[in-house]
Amino acid sequence: MADMAAAIISERMQFNSEDASALAKELRVGFDSGKTRSYQWRASQIEALIKLTQNHEEEIVRALYSDLSKPHTEAFVHELAANLSVVLIFVLSLIMAVEEPRRVFDAEAASSLMKELRGTFASGKTRSYEWRVSQLKTFLKLLDDHEQEIVDGLLSDLSKPPLESVVYEIGMLKNSCKVVLKELKHWMKPEKAKTSITTFPSSAEIVSEPLGVVLVISAWNYPFLLSLDPVIGAIAAGNAVVLKPSEIAPATSSLMAKLLGEYMDSSCIRVVEGAVDETSALLQQKWDKIFYTGNGRIGRIVMTAAAKHLTPVVLELGGKSPVVVDSNINLQVASRRIIAGKWGCNNGQACISPDYIITTKDYAPKLVDALKTELEAFYGEHPLESKDLSRIVNSNHFARLTKLLDEDKVSGKIVYGGERNESKLRIAPTLLLDVPRNSMIMNEEIFGPLLPIITVDKLEESFDVINSGTKPLAAYLFTNNKKLKEQFVKTISAGGLVVNDTTLHLAVHTLPFGGVGESGIGAYHGKFSFDAFSHKKAVLYRSFLGDAALRYPPYTNTKLRVMKALIGGGILGIIRALFGWS
Amino acid sequence: MQIHNAMETLRDLERDLKNMREYYESGITKEASWRESQLKRLRSFLLEKEEEILNALLQDLGKHHLEAFRDEVGTLIKSLNFALNNLKQWMSGKKAKLPKIALLTSAEIVAEPLGLVLIISSWNFPFGLSLEPLIGAIAAGNTAVLKPSELSPTCSAVLASGLYNYLDKKAIKVIQGGPAEAEQLLHQRWDKIFFTGSTRVGRIVMSSAVRYLTPVTLELGGKCPAVVDSLSSSFDREVAVKRIIVGKFGTCAGQACISIDYILVEKRFAPVLVELMKVWIKKMFGENPRELKTVARIVNKQHLFRLKNLVADPRVQESVVYGGSIDEDNLFIEPTIMVDPPLDSAIMSEEIFGPLLPVITLEKIEDSIKFINSRPKPLALYVFTKNQSLQRRMISETSSGSVTFNDAIVQYAADTLPFGGVGESGFGNYHGKFSFDTFSHEKTVVNRSFLTDFWFRFPPWNTHKYHLLEVAYNYDYLGLLLLVLGLKRSCKRKSF
Numbered sequence A: 001m002a003d004m005a006a007a008i009i010s011e012r013m014q015f016n017s018e019d020a021s022a023l024a025k026e027l028r029v030g031f032d033s034g035k036t037r038s039y040q041w042r043a044s045q046i047e048a049l050i051k052l053t054q055n056h057e058e059e060i061v062r063a064l065y066s067d068l069s070k071p072h073t074e075a076f077v078h079e080l081a082a083n084l085s086v087v088l089i090f091v092l093s094l095i096m097a098v099e100e101p102r103r104v105f106d107a108e109a110a111s112s113l114m115k116e117l118r119g120t121f122a123s124g125k126t127r128s129y130e131w132r133v134s135q136l137k138t139f140l141k142l143l144d145d146h147e148q149e150i151v152d153g154l155l156s157d158l159s160k161p162p163l164e165s166v167v168y169e170i171g172m173l174k175n176s177c178k179v180v181l182k183e184l185k186h187w188m189k190p191e192k193a194k195t196s197i198t199t200f201p202s203s204a205e206i207v208s209e210p211l212g213v214v215l216v217i218s219a220w221n222y223p224f225l226l227s228l229d230p231v232i233g234a235i236a237a238g239n240a241v242v243l244k245p246s247e248i249a250p251a252t253s254s255l256m257a258k259l260l261g262e263y264m265d266s267s268c269i270r271v272v273e274g275a276v277d278e279t280s281a282l283l284q285q286k287w288d289k290i291f292y293t294g295n296g297r298i299g300r301i302v303m304t305a306a307a308k309h310l311t312p313v314v315l316e317l318g319g320k321s322p323v324v325v326d327s328n329i330n331l332q333v334a335s336r337r338i339i340a341g342k343w344g345c346n347n348g349q350a351c352i353s354p355d356y357i358i359t360t361k362d363y364a365p366k367l368v369d370a371l372k373t374e375l376e377a378f379y380g381e382h383p384l385e386s387k388d389l390s391r392i393v394n395s396n397h398f399a400r401l402t403k404l405l406d407e408d409k410v411s412g413k414i415v416y417g418g419e420r421n422e423s424k425l426r427i428a429p430t431l432l433l434d435v436p437r438n439s440m441i442m443n444e445e446i447f448g449p450l451l452p453i454i455t456v457d458k459l460e461e462s463f464d465v466i467n468s469g470t471k472p473l474a475a476y477l478f479t480n481n482k483k484l485k486e487q488f489v490k491t492i493s494a495g496g497l498v499v500n501d502t503t504l505h506l507a508v509h510t511l512p513f514g515g516v517g518e519s520g521i522g523a524y525h526g527k528f529s530f531d532a533f534s535h536k537k538a539v540l541y542r543s544f545l546g547d548a549a550l551r552y553p554p555y556t557n558t559k560l561r562v563m564k565a566l567i568g569g570g571i572l573g574i575i576r577a578l579f580g581w582s
Numbered sequence B: 001m002q003i004h005n006a007m008e009t010l011r012d013l014e015r016d017l018k019n020m021r022e023y024y025e026s027g028i029t030k031e032a033s034w035r036e037s038q039l040k041r042l043r044s045f046l047l048e049k050e051e052e053i054l055n056a057l058l059q060d061l062g063k064h065h066l067e068a069f070r071d072e073v074g075t076l077i078k079s080l081n082f083a084l085n086n087l088k089q090w091m092s093g094k095k096a097k098l099p100k101i102a103l104l105t106s107a108e109i110v111a112e113p114l115g116l117v118l119i120i121s122s123w124n125f126p127f128g129l130s131l132e133p134l135i136g137a138i139a140a141g142n143t144a145v146l147k148p149s150e151l152s153p154t155c156s157a158v159l160a161s162g163l164y165n166y167l168d169k170k171a172i173k174v175i176q177g178g179p180a181e182a183e184q185l186l187h188q189r190w191d192k193i194f195f196t197g198s199t200r201v202g203r204i205v206m207s208s209a210v211r212y213l214t215p216v217t218l219e220l221g222g223k224c225p226a227v228v229d230s231l232s233s234s235f236d237r238e239v240a241v242k243r244i245i246v247g248k249f250g251t252c253a254g255q256a257c258i259s260i261d262y263i264l265v266e267k268r269f270a271p272v273l274v275e276l277m278k279v280w281i282k283k284m285f286g287e288n289p290r291e292l293k294t295v296a297r298i299v300n301k302q303h304l305f306r307l308k309n310l311v312a313d314p315r316v317q318e319s320v321v322y323g324g325s326i327d328e329d330n331l332f333i334e335p336t337i338m339v340d341p342p343l344d345s346a347i348m349s350e351e352i353f354g355p356l357l358p359v360i361t362l363e364k365i366e367d368s369i370k371f372i373n374s375r376p377k378p379l380a381l382y383v384f385t386k387n388q389s390l391q392r393r394m395i396s397e398t399s400s401g402s403v404t405f406n407d408a409i410v411q412y413a414a415d416t417l418p419f420g421g422v423g424e425s426g427f428g429n430y431h432g433k434f435s436f437d438t439f440s441h442e443k444t445v446v447n448r449s450f451l452t453d454f455w456f457r458f459p460p461w462n463t464h465k466y467h468l469l470e471v472a473y474n475y476d477y478l479g480l481l482l483l484v485l486g487l488k489r490s491c492k493r494k495s496f
Helices: A001-016 A015-030 A041-053 A057-066 A074-099 A107-122 A129-145 A147-158 A160-187 A227-234 A250-264 A276-283 A295-308 A332-344 A364-379 A396-408 A461-467 A482-491 A527-532 A559-566 A571-578 B001-023 B032-048 B050-060 B065-091 B129-141 B153-166 B179-186 B198-211 B234-248 B270-285 B301-312 B312-320 B366-372 B388-397 B434-438 B463-473 B475-485
Strands: A192-193 A202-210 A213-216 A240-244 A270-271 A289-293 A311-316 A324-327 A356-360 A414-416 A430-433 A450-456 A474-478 A494-501 A536-542 B105-113 B114-122 B143-146 B172-174 B190-198 B216-219 B227-228 B263-264 B320-322 B336-339 B356-362 B380-384 B402-405 B440-448
Touching: A001 A559, A015 B216, A041 A057, A057 B114, A107 A213, A107 A240, A129 A160, A147 A250, A147 B263, A160 A527, A192 A276, A192 B198, A202 A213, A202 B270, A213 A227, A213 A276, A213 A450, A227 A240, A227 A289, A227 A527, A250 A270, A250 B114, A289 A295, A289 A494, A295 A311, A311 A396, A324 A332, A324 A461, A332 A474, A356 A461, A364 A414, A364 A430, A364 A450, A364 B388, A396 A450, A396 B301, A430 B388, A450 A461, A474 A482, A482 A494, A482 B001, A494 B320, A527 A536, A536 B312, A559 B065, A571 B065, A571 B388, B001 B114, B001 B143, B001 B179, B032 B050, B032 B065, B032 B129, B032 B153, B050 B153, B065 B434, B114 B179, B129 B143, B129 B190, B129 B434, B143 B179, B153 B172, B179 B198, B190 B198, B198 B216, B227 B301, B227 B366, B234 B270, B234 B380, B263 B366, B263 B434, B270 B336, B270 B356, B301 B312, B301 B356, B312 B320, B312 B336, B356 B366, B366 B388, B434 B440
Parallel strands: A213 A240, A213 A289, A240 A270, A289 A311, A324 A356, A324 A474, A356 A450, A430 A450, A474 A494, A494 B440, A536 B402, B114 B143, B114 B190, B143 B172, B190 B216, B227 B263, B227 B380, B263 B356, B336 B356, B380 B402
Antiparallel strands: A192 A202, A202 A536, A414 A430, B105 B440, B320 B336
16 A cells, blocks of 8 residues: 555656646647547547446445545445436436537627527517516426426535525525516506606606616526526516526536526527636627626626626625624524524525624634534534535635635634545535634635634624625624614615524515625616616607797797796796796 | 826825715715705705806807706706705615515615715716716715816816815815826726716726726717607697707707707608708797807817718718708807718718707608617607507617607606616616615615524425425415424425
8 A cells, every 4th residue: 555655656746847738738639639529529438437437346445445444335325326427417418419519609609699689589579478477487397397407406516405406596496486477567567757847748657678688697606596596587577688607517507508498488598508718709799788696806807898888787796794793692593593694505605605703702702602503403513424515616616715724824713613525525614713804714705614703892893894895795793782783784885784694685585686896786686687687768758738938949038037937946937837928 | 297297196186085985984974964965055056156157058068048057057956956855765765575484574675875986977968967966976975076078168167166165075076187087087996987978988987997896877878869750730740840959959959968869750741840840940049040149059179070071971961951051160050951861871870969950751650660770779769749559669669768759858857767878878877766776775684583483494404394494485374384283294305
């Protein structure tokens, strides 16, 4: 064993940067030849991979035992079975796509897609109430028919606990659809507007009209919800829509492409899968709205591209959402609600999950104890094994999170958790107490299962701490103090505030969901989604009667006097002006 | 030396903005009393300095006092009164409906100010387009910097001194200047940028807003068509023509983002319409409009030449049926009508923004829908018709910032209607409550009690909890009760 390890190490040492660049060059030549793009090649390689795992099962099990002392049965079940099933699903999706081999989605493809959708939109098809409703009903059916596949997709991309998938992704989407189906008629009705004396006699209304062809670019953490919730809004408002799901959740991305292709009206609803190249090709087009969920860096790229075409954008970003915890509260309930919002939401990989806690020095130990107790009750003594926690999405994010955790001034502050398993991409729920304010973990959005707690002498100081940073998407406060609540609402600017709970506002469709400042632009959910994809057209009806001569030249001093009376509200002046007795 | 000065002004600017941010953070501008007092003081400025304002507009644009009062001072006073009457109501939070399952929970939407905002306005309505957004910014509790246009310098100076004297100078600041100053301003951090002007500059504004992810409202323009149906009653025709002429030549000589750009009319009705327009132009502006001084002048030489070039195209020249005289020295262009200039000419592809009015004839009035849809979305669409089915089709089959039937421009004065464009004509809107919303963030506030909590919200997950959550999400209260009591077991999903 020792020899083998030594051999590996020595081999590693010999593999220097020159070798690496040669290797990369060689692979690039292979890639550039286009060989890897064909369906046949991909399928053959995957078949080979399956063969490899089948033929060398025992060796793999032995290796796992030697590296990680994994029991044979567990190793087999977890690694091989999981891999095989993922691979098989993937092969299946490839086979399904084989009828139309995937070509590179370039600017040309994007522009022809745009042309096609513009044509459909111009035909007026998407405007009718019937079309909108039929699409949303079909979508509900899709969710019902394929619940298990969706859950499996999320399991493969994120190991998302099925309950989270069903409740937070599928459940929320069903709810959104039902709300639209119930309210759409009402939303589509022109809104009567009062008219004033200046335009009398007239009537006015505000008509919600679809914007045209819109683009939705979504994120990997709630790949179904964040992709399809905006799409529901776009359909409800009568637009043609293109969805670009995140390539970081590939199983859900291809599942959405497949299912939407099968179920929805593909003449106006499309999915374009891909990464940077595909996204840039899409962003070159002129959209009537771009709805982006993700981070500020890409958000800026999206907005820059939108500026070229004067396209309005909705940017759903994130930020460091704080939780302020007062003393003399129901600590058990508070802890549970914090845990549900942090680790119970995709293991902290959610834009509104609590990012850090602020509490008083005195209260911090109690809070830490309560959180520990509840965490153990929820996820057991070995949270790395818990099936009720999502994993970290990929190795890049795993490396990012461990870097935050391993920073010198931070690593000593762990008071709970800290365990990790790189091969399974798992990090245990981790509490850190009194991390320095200038550490990386306190300056970046964490987006993972790490929860730093910082302490202040008096709770009021926490508001200054929050306001010294950029505006977060959400801010939470646990207190029974009414004055503190009021002060919190008044002084903290954030997308949304919740007192005595976390993340709850996301599920309420009567509330606008969206950020402010660095946490984003625009809002959606329920009627707000409909509005986000509509143009509010002002319509004013005038009669040919009732004209005030004073509007028209030649202008005289008398006309000016009457007009002033009109503006000033003098009733006689108004009557005279309206009937043209100037 | 010049560079040194530029650095100095930049440092001054940055210091001023820092002070304004600190002032905002002190919370003074959030108080209802501050907002109200500022709006009242703005009204005093308009009332007390009315003459100065009207004279400035006469000097910069040759706007007649009555037109200036009607479109700028008067409209602003009306807007201020509306804002003052409604401020309390706008500021109060809106309760949001919650499902019954959310026991002991309340939610509301609170409008909070955005912070420090920038308003860049335009020269054609230097007071209206500067102060209308400012009313919204103040009503919403922001601190604001206003950059009026350098092309109407007298008005800009009146604004600068007026706002300095009347308003809270720690919160409201006017910065005068041209493109260089605008660029310097755009490099700063803002919480909102409100821009009125051209699409070209609009793109620059939005691109520079990217750096700080600043939300923008872009009030642009476009070619606003007026569709004129073959009206049968001579009374209606006359009223329509009067409104069209004021909507074109009587609003800063057509230099308005919502003034009529061109007319669409049926071939057979065109001669009737054109003759009637000629009659009314004479009645309103006299035989020699330049002397009556009822029509505003062109803002500067550059714009005059731009307009001159539009008519210089021989094919366009041929189509002129009325007016056409240009007085370069006095920057005056006579109200001009042309019938069927070629559609590929510059005058039919660029926004005209001046007193030139092309009349385009169609076989059938319904063809206008296709005509409009084949061009960028305009800021305003005017339709003169009594035909209700045409009205309906116009609303649902074309897209524009607004649609006004049987009149023009008046939609600008309606406080209850959002004013803003779509597509090429901009995005975002304002006026009345919409101005307040444009400068506010709608913050969601949810209040929970510690008392009610469902144990099934928390892991470890199992099938029973799943069913509870499922019925709770569907607001199925009976199902919830049965499940809790153990009287119901659904078995759709076997395991988690």
